[in-house]
Amino acid sequence: MKIGVLSLQGGVIEHLNHIRNLEADCIEVKEAEDLDEINGIILPGGESTTMGLLLKERGILNPLKQKILNGLPAWGTCAGMILLAKEIENDFRKHLEVMNIKVKRNAYGSQLDSFICHSKVEKVSKEEIPLIFIRAPYIVEVGNDVDVIFEIDGKVVAAREKNMLATSFHPELSTSLEFHKYFLNMCTENLKKLN
């Protein structure tokens, strides 16, 4: 099994390191061809405007969108969540538009409002995990097929819809591997289904 991390801008190496620590193969995805060899893709944190632009510019947007619609497991953290969302409350730009969620960018404010909290995310792990929010978005509305994984103060900050996972926070910035394990499981199950 091979996991791809979209490597256009942002926190790429942190995801690669977590995946490698779980002894799975991974590659950086920089071109559309790279999509052919992967069994799951992580869309990292960074700036969604930058990544969205480069996705279009390099012709990766449509092939990636098709792959995800055809079942490729995809996980967006922070900016990656914005790339996945069908609707963005406070931005005219849209990107992959595959996941049935409406998100709000920089929903908590500026960097001064970034925060860390420690929580048990029951659907993902029995352990308490540090949840790191950096100029984070959150989900304001979820569609019918979307399973809410975690909420903080009534705001949805993690959700799953079939092969798609979205988190407002950055598990790759903490030492916990729990979310990465969860995503690898999604990829393994999908592979089993295909065989």
Place this chain on the structure above:
Amino acid sequence: MERYQLNKDLAKMLKGGVIMDVTNPKEAEIAEKAGACAVMALERVPADIRKQGGIARMSDPKMIKEIKSAVSIPVMAKVRIGHFVEAQILEAIGIDYIDESEVLTPADEMYHINKWDFKIPFVCGARNLGEALRRIGEGAAMIRTKGEAGTGNVVEAVRHMRCMMDEIRKIKNSPKEELMTIAKEISAPYDLVEYVWKEGKLPVVNFAAGGIATPADAALMMQLGAEGVFVGSGIFKSQNPEKRASAIVLATTYYNDPKVIAEVSEDLGEAMYGIDINQLDNKLSERGW
């Protein structure tokens, strides 16, 4: 320490990106549209500061706020070296990052700002590893090379990045008993020297800045080990800012792919007018210590 971690983490999210100097909301929008991962709000780009002379200070908070409301990406702004009240002002208006910058006229020739006093993150310039570790010791959450701002000449940024990388390699390969002597020689805190020895890198993200004017310059700095680039005068002092800005963004992401760099370098119009470092009577990189 949690706050410092968050501030270092924001810098990680800027990696692989281009931070562009902008002087008004219109330029900020152009930068965002071209794919900048953040903008630096300032009244005059370094090339103009150099030409016009006088004292360069923190920009008008009103102008910074206008830029902040024009874009969705992080906004940075500069304060003078040692001017902690300018920093208090920028923290009060809630921008995302402060650059304690040698491009502005220093307010203090002895002391930099004690950045631990602030909740807001700081990026600082450095010419070598010792200088970088001193700034980190004072609480900087991100480092950039000083280069020589406003010249369109990349030679100083190259010198600074090579120097930092070379010193990091040397420390990494030294036996542990030599670390205290190294710390003394480069005037850096021991614990940070020890971190570099263990990890083989700076404890914070390291960008290139100062003199970057072309897509090739940006890719050069990335290949030398920068984790992203700042472009100051290079964009809005060139003939076609929109096109050059987006070309530099692509070259920074595809810095290892000469075909892409060649493609984006075509037909950009004239780059900013450059200055030979030997003809300067005032080197901004020598401000701060």
